[in-house]
Amino acid sequence: MGKGKRRVAAVLGAGMLASGALAACSSDKGITINIYYAPEDTFQSVVDNCNAQAGGRYHIVYNKLQRGADDQRQGMVRRLAAGDKGLDILGLDVTWVPEFAEAGWAEEWTGADKAAAEQGVLPGPLKTATWNGKLYAATKNTNVQLLWYDDRITPQPPQTWDQMMAQAQQLKAQGKPHAVLFTGAQYEGLVVVYNTLVESAGGHILSDDGKSVVMDAGAVKALEILKQVTSTGITDPSLTNQKEDETRQAFQRGNGAFELNWPFVYASYAKEQPADLPHFKWTTYPEVNPGQPAKTTIGGYDLAVSSYSQHKPEAFEAALCLRDKDNQKFSALKDGVPPSIESLYTDNTPLDASKPVNPDDNPSMQTAYPMRDTILAALKNAAVRPLTPAYQSLSTVISKVLSPPSKIDPQKTADELRSQLSDALQSKGVIP
Amino acid sequence: MSSAVTETPVAQPRPGKKGKPALSEGKKAERRLGLLLCAPAAIVMLLVTAYPILYSVWLSLQRYDLRFPAQQKFIGFANYAAVLTNSYWWTAFGTTMLITVVSVAIELVLGMLLALIMHRTIVGRGLVRTVSLIPYGIVTVVAAFSWYYAWTPGTGYLANLLGPDAAPLTQYIPSLLIIVLAEVWKTTPFMALLLMAGLALVPDDLLKAAAMDGANAWQRFTKVMVPVMKPAILVALLFRTLDAFRIFDNIFVLTSGANDTSSVSMQTYNNLLKGLNLGIGSTMAVLIFITVAILAFIFIKLFGTAAPGSDTGGKR
Numbered sequence: 001m002g003k004g005k006r007r008v009a010a011v012l013g014a015g016m017l018a019s020g021a022l023a024a025c026s027s028d029k030g031i032t033i034n035i036y037y038a039p040e041d042t043f044q045s046v047v048d049n050c051n052a053q054a055g056g057r058y059h060i061v062y063n064k065l066q067r068g069a070d071d072q073r074q075g076m077v078r079r080l081a082a083g084d085k086g087l088d089i090l091g092l093d094v095t096w097v098p099e100f101a102e103a104g105w106a107e108e109w110t111g112a113d114k115a116a117a118e119q120g121v122l123p124g125p126l127k128t129a130t131w132n133g134k135l136y137a138a139t140k141n142t143n144v145q146l147l148w149y150d151d152r153i154t155p156q157p158p159q160t161w162d163q164m165m166a167q168a169q170q171l172k173a174q175g176k177p178h179a180v181l182f183t184g185a186q187y188e189g190l191v192v193v194y195n196t197l198v199e200s201a202g203g204h205i206l207s208d209d210g211k212s213v214v215m216d217a218g219a220v221k222a223l224e225i226l227k228q229v230t231s232t233g234i235t236d237p238s239l240t241n242q243k244e245d246e247t248r249q250a251f252q253r254g255n256g257a258f259e260l261n262w263p264f265v266y267a268s269y270a271k272e273q274p275a276d277l278p279h280f281k282w283t284t285y286p287e288v289n290p291g292q293p294a295k296t297t298i299g300g301y302d303l304a305v306s307s308y309s310q311h312k313p314e315a316f317e318a319a320l321c322l323r324d325k326d327n328q329k330f331s332a333l334k335d336g337v338p339p340s341i342e343s344l345y346t347d348n349t350p351l352d353a354s355k356p357v358n359p360d361d362n363p364s365m366q367t368a369y370p371m372r373d374t375i376l377a378a379l380k381n382a383a384v385r386p387l388t389p390a391y392q393s394l395s396t397v398i399s400k401v402l403s404p405p406s407k408i409d410p411q412k413t414a415d416e417l418r419s420q421l422s423d424a425l426q427s428k429g430v431i432p
Numbered sequence: 433m434s435s436a437v438t439e440t441p442v443a444q445p446r447p448g449k450k451g452k453p454a455l456s457e458g459k460k461a462e463r464r465l466g467l468l469l470c471a472p473a474a475i476v477m478l479l480v481t482a483y484p485i486l487y488s489v490w491l492s493l494q495r496y497d498l499r500f501p502a503q504q505k506f507i508g509f510a511n512y513a514a515v516l517t518n519s520y521w522w523t524a525f526g527t528t529m530l531i532t533v534v535s536v537a538i539e540l541v542l543g544m545l546l547a548l549i550m551h552r553t554i555v556g557r558g559l560v561r562t563v564s565l566i567p568y569g570i571v572t573v574v575a576a577f578s579w580y581y582a583w584t585p586g587t588g589y590l591a592n593l594l595g596p597d598a599a600p601l602t603q604y605i606p607s608l609l610i611i612v613l614a615e616v617w618k619t620t621p622f623m624a625l626l627l628m629a630g631l632a633l634v635p636d637d638l639l640k641a642a643a644m645d646g647a648n649a650w651q652r653f654t655k656v657m658v659p660v661m662k663p664a665i666l667v668a669l670l671f672r673t674l675d676a677f678r679i680f681d682n683i684f685v686l687t688s689g690a691n692d693t694s695s696v697s698m699q700t701y702n703n704l705l706k707g708l709n710l711g712i713g714s715t716m717a718v719l720i721f722i723t724v725a726i727l728a729f730i731f732i733k734l735f736g737t738a739a740p741g742s743d744t745g746g747k748r
Contacts, residue, residue, distance in 0.1 A: 427497035
């Protein structure tokens with residue numbers, strides 16, 4: 001009996017300690033705004049800036065999520081499904097906004113907050129933050145893929161996929177580096193490539209409202225290109241194992257002539273192979289239909305306010321600060337994430353406006369983003385991935401059905417995608 | 433699904449009412465007290481095992497997707513139809529079965545060898561037993577990560593043995609083999625432990641007598657030891673089969689289910705936690721539960737495995 005009593009006392013004691021600690025958290029330091037966001041090297045400085053601006057009205061705490069996008073999503077989803085009140089601002093990958101909105105986890109942006117969140121933002125990135133015509137997040141940063149090449153191998157870069165494949169064949173015949181490198185592993189990266197091809201061909205995977213599957217002629221045309229590029233010996237042997245970074249490394253090792261990838265590859269190239277940097281060139285993504293500029297899939301992050309947040313007004317304010325013009329510029333220059341605010345692409349003042357520009361410690365958009373005009377042009381003609389709450393299932397199904405790309409049978413694969421995607425939209429489908 | 437073992441239908445023959453002699457008052461009171469004393473445990477068991485199982489059965493009969501909370505509704509067996517007509521499910525089912533059969537077969541042979549060695553060891557018996565149990569003591573996920581890195585090009589000493597560009601975890605057959613290897617490495621000691629308990633049941637006299645009659649070592653093993661050990665072997669097989677069928681950690685770490693190496697548990701996890709589809713995910717969980725129950729039934733009823741906890745072994 002004595003033992004039992006002691007145990008009860010211990011449990012009670014622990015409970016009291018815990019509740020005491022919780023109370024201390026919420027009362028002493030004013031309001032705490034918890035942001036759950038992907039790891040970003042200098043994001044803590046941005047948080048510190050905003051905390052200074054808040055002047056003690058609230059205090060933002062940066063909770064780092066896991067590195068992998070799937071893990072980030074699951075981490076937040078598990079808490080939100082249980083109605084966790086500890087989350088205030090959610091860092092959402094651009095493909096998650098409809099899902100979080102439809103599930104009732106993200107608060108709608110209205111009034112002055114909405115106006116501020118939309119101020120000067122490029123239309124493509126802004127579209128990723130909306131669902132059903134309402135705004136559910138503020139864009140934090142965007143991203144877009146370009147075609148990277150070495151002007152010693154291909155002085156004249158290809159404008160279309162047909163030209164690119166023909167050039168690759170010629171280079172192969174001459175025994176030169178010839179591979180077309182892209183993210184061919186069975187994951188989201190393959191879906192990004194496919195979505196770009198579909199949109200550039202003028203096609204659609206889903207209807208605009210995200211409620212039904214379209215898979216039209218453009219979607220089939222995209223399958224044909226994927227099949228052609230991967231089955232004619234002009235891709236890397238380990239294509240089906242290559243994600244963004246493997247693709248970058250393969251190009252840097254001299255294993256390819258063309259690299260389709262995000263702009264982060266420039267900074268890596270500059271750091272790892274500075275001597276060759278003048279030859280590392282970029283241009284817009286190749287076209288599918290000659291004369292029609294490619295519509296490139298955009299990436300990036302949006303910030304949403306959790307529906308369970310206990311301090312929504314402060315959370316909206318904090319979110320707006322974390323992605324305002326100055327902070328987006330800071331993140332762009334320090335962490336390499338392209339801004340979603342258009343005017344920053346023509347901003348010529350360096351990070352520290354009082355000192356002269358210096359690429360090493362006082363960069364400007366000009367020095368950090370020599371390809372900024374190309375990025376901006378691509379962003380102005382961007383494609384978003386299908387907007388639907390079921391995007392995660394869609395993406396899993398698409399990457400599964402398209403793998404390996406060399407086994408695609410355009411018409412048959414299109415039919416398979418059509419039926420599996422419509423199942424996924426109705427929560428009927430099994431995801432692999 | 434760890435409740436599966438406790439939920440196994442324990443086929444205790446209920447004595448017929450007719451043939452039962454009338455109980456005295458004292459006996460009845462004793463029995464009432466017994467039931468009363470058991471009640472709290474039984475209620476707790478019902479709460480922690482029966483409730484989640486029934487709840488997942490209930491979920492499996494609904495369209496319930498966290499992403500579409502407004503569209504939740506009862507749809508009968510439509511989820512079962514969706515899962516059972518889906519090729520991904522059957523691929524995963526086949527893979528799981530394959531891994532189960534192959535790994536348990538290998539474990540049985542290796543486990544038996546290990547048990548014989550441990551049983552016969554004279555010097556440093558305790559040490560030999562402890563050392564051979566180490567793999568079982570390592571957390572599966574930790575072991576899986578070390579296998580993962582060993583088989584990854586660049587960091588991996590095992591992958592590098594295969595050649596400079598070998599990436600075995602990106603291909604179907606090699607990754608299946610690696611998963612089986614990881615399973616076998618980890619659980620053979622457990623198998624050996626159970627078999628060693630069985631070996632202890634074999635009387636030395638019986639073996640000596642067989643030797644006197646001219647039986648050689650193999651004959652003594654197959655004609656004397658195995659029959660006597662049969663209940664222990666079957667229990668070991670039952671435990672390992674049920675366990676192997678629920679394989680998750682190794683696949684999660686090694687391939688995450690790529691190249692068709694997904695198991696049923698892995699797929700359930702994907703549909704529940706990645707897809708947020710409670711209906712389909714619960715349907716899969718229920719199907720796994722049913723499969724495990726059928727496997728247990730086959731072992732207990734058809735092979736006559738002694739049910740865990742019952743004192744009478746053998747076929748009934």
